[in-house]
Amino acid sequence: MDWEPGLSIWKQIEKQLLADISEGVFIPGEKMPTEMELVRRFGVNRHTVRRAMAALVDSNVVRVEQGRGAFVQEQILDYPLGLKTRFSQIVSGRHRLPDKRLISSEVLKANSTIAQFLDVKPGTRVIELFSVSEADGVPLAVATSYLPAARFDGIVEIFVETKSLTEAFKRFGIDDYTRKTTRISATLPSSRVANLLKQARNRPVISTESVDVDSAGAPIEYGVTAFSSDRVQLIVE
Amino acid sequence: MDWEPGLSIWKQIEKQLLADISEGVFIPGEKMPTEMELVRRFGVNRHTVRRAMAALVDSNVVRVEQGRGAFVQEQILDYPLGLKTRFSQIVSGRHRLPDKRLISSEVLKANSTIAQFLDVKPGTRVIELFSVSEADGVPLAVATSYLPAARFDGIVEIFVETKSLTEAFKRFGIDDYTRKTTRISATLPSSRVANLLKQARNRPVISTESVDVDSAGAPIEYGVTAFSSDRVQLIVE
DNA sequence: TAGGTATAGACGTCTAGACAAATTTTGAAG
DNA sequence: CTTCAAAATTTGTCTAGACGTCTATACCTA
Numbered sequence: 096m097d098w099e100p101g102l103s104i105w106k107q108i109e110k111q112l113l114a115d116i117s118e119g120v121f122i123p124g125e126k127m128p129t130e131m132e133l134v135r136r137f138g139v140n141r142h143t144v145r146r147a148m149a150a151l152v153d154s155n156v157v158r159v160e161q162g163r164g165a166f167v168q169e170q171i172l173d174y175p176l177g178l179k180t181r182f183s184q185i186v187s188g189r190h191r192l193p194d195k196r197l198i199s200s201e202v203l204k205a206n207s208t209i210a211q212f213l214d215v216k217p218g219t220r221v222i223e224l225f226s227v228s229e230a231d232g233v234p235l236a237v238a239t240s241y242l243p244a245a246r247f248d249g250i251v252e253i254f255v256e257t258k259s260l261t262e263a264f265k266r267f268g269i270d271d272y273t274r275k276t277t278r279i280s281a282t283l284p285s286s287r288v289a290n291l292l293k294q295a296r297n298r299p300v301i302s303t304e305s306v307d308v309d310s311a312g313a314p315i316e317y318g319v320t321a322f323s324s325d326r327v328q329l330i331v332e
Numbered sequence: 333m334d335w336e337p338g339l340s341i342w343k344q345i346e347k348q349l350l351a352d353i354s355e356g357v358f359i360p361g362e363k364m365p366t367e368m369e370l371v372r373r374f375g376v377n378r379h380t381v382r383r384a385m386a387a388l389v390d391s392n393v394v395r396v397e398q399g400r401g402a403f404v405q406e407q408i409l410d411y412p413l414g415l416k417t418r419f420s421q422i423v424s425g426r427h428r429l430p431d432k433r434l435i436s437s438e439v440l441k442a443n444s445t446i447a448q449f450l451d452v453k454p455g456t457r458v459i460e461l462f463s464v465s466e467a468d469g470v471p472l473a474v475a476t477s478y479l480p481a482a483r484f485d486g487i488v489e490i491f492v493e494t495k496s497l498t499e500a501f502k503r504f505g506i507d508d509y510t511r512k513t514t515r516i517s518a519t520l521p522s523s524r525v526a527n528l529l530k531q532a533r534n535r536p537v538i539s540t541e542s543v544d545v546d547s548a549g550a551p552i553e554y555g556v557t558a559f560s561s562d563r564v565q566l567i568v569e
Numbered sequence: 570t571a572g573g574t575a576t577a578g579a580c581g582t583c584t585a586g587a588c589a590a591a592t593t594t595t596g597a598a599g
Numbered sequence: 600c601t602t603c604a605a606a607a608t609t610t611g612t613c614t615a616g617a618c619g620t621c622t623a624t625a626c627c628t629a
Contacts, residue, residue: 103612129579140614145580153390161580162621295622340582366609377584382610398610399592 096137108137108147116156116167123169124233124293124325127157158325163295172235174322175330176303178273181261182228182236191230195258198225198237198291200251202244209241212306212317220244222251224260227291234292235326240318247315260316269309272316278304279329284321292323299324333374345374345384353393353404360406361470361530361562364394395562409472411559412567413540415510418498419465419473428467432495435462435474435528437488439481446478449543449554457481459488461497464528471529472564477555484552497553506546509553515541516566521558529560536561 096111098104112121121127128136133144148165151157159165174185186193201223210217224240240260242250246267253263264272284292284300292300300321307316322329333348335341349358349370358364365373370381385402388394396402411422423430438460447454461477477497479487483504490500501509521529521537529537537558544553559566 105612131579142615143613146612159580160622162578162623164579164622342582368609379585380583383582396610397592398590399608401592401609 104137104139105143105146105150108133108139108144109150111137112147112151113156121167123167125167126163127165127167129164160295169233169326171328172230172326173330174327176274176277176279180274183259183261186230186235189230192232194229194232195260196227196229197251197255198227200224205241209317213241213243213314215243222247224251224254226254233326234323236320236322237288237291238318238320240316242316243314264315269315272307272309275306275308275314276304282321288321292321294323294325301327301329303329341374341376342380342383342387345370345376345381346387348374349384349388350393358404360404362404363400364402364404366401406470406563408565409467409563410567411564413511413514413516417511420496420498423467423472426467429469431466431469432497433464433466434488434492435464437461442478446554450478450480450551452480459484461488461491463491470563471560473557473559474525474528475555475557477553479553480551501552506552509544509546512543512545512551513541519558525558529558531560531562538564538566540566 098107112127115121116123130141130144130148133148134141137144148157148159152159156168157165158168172186172189172191174180182195183193202220203223205213205215205217205219205221207217209221210219213219213221215221220243222242222244224238224242226238226240227234228236228238247263250263250267253266254260257263279301282300282302284294284298288300289295289298294300301324303320303322305318305320306314307318309315335344349364352358353360367378367381367385370385371378374381385394385396389396393405394402395405409423409426409428411417419432420430439457440460442450442452442454442456442458444454446458447456450456450458452458457480459479459481461475461479463475463477464471465473465475484500487500487504490503491497494500516538519537519539521531525537531537538561540555540557540559542555542557543551544555546552
């Protein structure tokens with residue numbers, strides 16, 4: 096690489112890396128070359144590369160993690176937590192393609208926690224849905240949902256077909272439902288969740304616990320969702 | 333200086349300099365020690381001092397000028413440019429003490445520019461006021477104002493006494509006046525203006541040209557004002 | 570197989586030195 | 600005294616090297 100006079104080398108490197116990112120050479124969320132690789136590519140000292148990277152970090156274009164490397168910062172999705180929060184609507188509204196894939200499902204007997212939130216007796220049969228929500232193919236969240244089996248027999252097939260719980264509920268005569276409660280915490284993901292989110296195990300997830308109720312106030316879903324904190328920001332209105 | 337473990341040295345230096353500033357050891361607008369002086373004071377390498385200073389520049393606490401040195405950044409005053417812009421009100425509203433000192437005044441014959449803005453014939457006698465506006469003793473702007481002499485005979489004494497053009501106008505029966513036009517440009521100050529603003533000649537000033545009119549629409553003042561761009565930011569609403 | 574340990578890889582900090590660029594000061598010439 | 604050019608100051612950039620801290624991985628042991 097040859098340098099044009101009048102502009103400091105680190106600024107030219109910053110410019111080049113920025114161009115690479117916008118051209119898709121480096122993908123948001125993916126690892127960038129290591130400092131030493133950039134040193135070899137540009138033929139400068141490591142400190143000069145670091146000066147350029149520092150500028151990119153400063154402008155929030157990349158994120159650096161000690162011991163791991165640098166990553167192209169992804170655009171963080173604002174996820175409003177309202178009474179009528181619908182995943183697909185939020186993502187579509189940001190001009191991104193939503194998808195919700197079912198990973199596994201089974202029918203089991205409710206433990207005391209699930210029973211309490213769904214307002215049923217412990218031991219009642221409930222459907223467990225384990226799914227991944229994506230935008231443009233990038234996983235944003237993994238959700239575990241529990242629904243009373245008696246009321247929603249056969250909902251799994253509809254969910255797989257429509258990829259939407261909202262749509263599946265409609266087939267069961269529930270045209271409208273609202274969020275009753277949401278509890279928010281931050282944790283580190285299990286390896287399974289980290290894997291599904293395609294993120295490092297030491298990056299935190301935002302964990303929400305929520306109950307949705309139908310128009311009559313009866314609980315229809317209890318869910319635990321883990322959002323990738325690098326890709327999603329929850330907004331409380 | 334001895335360093336506590338667990339926190340990088342440059343951060344400790346940053347912290348110390350920040351403390352010095354808030355304690356008034358370094359005064360806003362004044363020059364800070366040179367890098368070499370800080371190197372001797374803290375007993376570290378110049379690059380370590382520069383790392384700390386870079387953080388302070390980043391957080392807008394200091395401003396560095398190549399070849400001149402580092403200066404404690406002064407809090408920039410937002411100066412709204414509205415129809416009823418009144419200097420003393422704006423400054424008081426920011427909990428700072430306004431002052432407007434008359435530097436010189438004289439009566440002269442209007443040239444074509446002044447005559448045009450004041451809507452009088454060239455050669456008409458006008459009063460020229462040259463003043464400095466300060467907040468907490470720090471000069472923010474120097475203003476040259478032109479008023480029709482026939483209408484405002486004896487206004488100079490009132491202005492000196494009240495330090496306010498708004499107040500002086502009131503004595504002449506003008507309880508209300510509005511800004512008609514404001515033109516904004518950026519220039520380098522003359523040495524006289526730089527001196528009055530107590531700023532370097534190579535730091536730009538924001539220059540405004542304005543006409544105030546009374547409630548009947550008749551021009552009562554044409555003024556040229558030079559704002560210190562380090563201390564004032566104009567806000568157009 | 571689970572868990573701890575050693576090791577290599579990658580970023581963070583600090584020191585040292587050499588020039589470059591911008592500004593200010595000094596000093597000589599007129 | 601003014602003006603202009605040289606010198607000194609001061610900050611900006613780049614290189615070079617050493618060591619610390621954090622992470623991931625491979626390997627060993629129980």
